[in-house]
Amino acid sequence: MTTLVLASASPARLTVLRKAGVEPFVVVSGVDEDAVQEALGPSAAPSRVVTELARAKATAVLTELPADVAADAVIIGCDSMLLIDGTLQGKPHTADIARARWRSMMGRSGTLLTGHCVLRVRDGATVGESSADSATVVHFGTPSGDDLEAYLESGEPMQVAGAFTLDGLGGWFIDRIEGDPSSVIGIGLPLVRRLLGEVGIGVSELWGPR
Numbered sequence: 001m002t003t004l005v006l007a008s009a010s011p012a013r014l015t016v017l018r019k020a021g022v023e024p025f026v027v028v029s030g031v032d033e034d035a036v037q038e039a040l041g042p043s044a045a046p047s048r049v050v051t052e053l054a055r056a057k058a059t060a061v062l063t064e065l066p067a068d069v070a071a072d073a074v075i076i077g078c079d080s081m082l083l084i085d086g087t088l089q090g091k092p093h094t095a096d097i098a099r100a101r102w103r104s105m106m107g108r109s110g111t112l113l114t115g116h117c118v119l120r121v122r123d124g125a126t127v128g129e130s131s132a133d134s135a136t137v138v139h140f141g142t143p144s145g146d147d148l149e150a151y152l153e154s155g156e157p158m159q160v161a162g163a164f165t166l167d168g169l170g171g172w173f174i175d176r177i178e179g180d181p182s183s184v185i186g187i188g189l190p191l192v193r194r195l196l197g198e199v200g201i202g203v204s205e206l207w208g209p210r
């Protein structure tokens, strides 16, 4: 049976796949995302940035796979960033940055881009590849000052692209989205289904015992 390898440390991506019937084999890539972005240059299109980051993550774990997994596997790498005011934003990391971002984006909208790369692996070699990004327009609500401070205090916004979640505390502050919710959380299931199809895999082959 083909093993789905998730090349990500993201707990959210793991949860999305588990709820969708797949128990992935997780290998964290450790890719230096800043270095990849720098190599792409300042004029790289946002969709290319997130897709190349996803490809770098998927490629990086190929050599880390145990032989029994690498015999028959499909590796998925992802990268999510928020495109707003013409700039790509990753994780804010500090409360001050997250606060400044929320004060700027509340009441407005941005596009959450998630790049995906799927590598089909047989006997340790890549025999197929498909990649694409998904774009979801996110309409931000207007949290009160107290609510925003409490949200920052939770620590959640610092650890996620765009300083918000759809499926966590951030959900109180997202008015609506236009697009696929799973890709906002970090891995777009309908897009991954299409990418898996391009390398000859049907999603139900990956579902565990029901």
Ligand SMILES: Nc1nc2c(ncn2[C@@H]2O[C@H](COP(=O)(O)OP(=O)(O)OP(=O)(O)O)[C@@H](O)[C@H]2O)c(=O)[nH]1
Residues within 6 Å of the ligand: 007, 008, 009, 010, 011, 012, 013, 028, 029, 030, 057, 078, 079, 080, 081, 091, 159, 160, 161, 164, 165, 166, 167, 168, 184, 185, 186
């Ligand atoms: N739960 C949740 N997480 C989100 C949401 N939006 C973005 N994220 C997370 O924000 C993180 C974006 O950073 P990335 O660099 O793509 O991924 P990472 O967490 O660093 O993990 P790697 O794939 O190992 O790089 C991911 O973990 C996403 O799952 C959301 O709406 N909900």
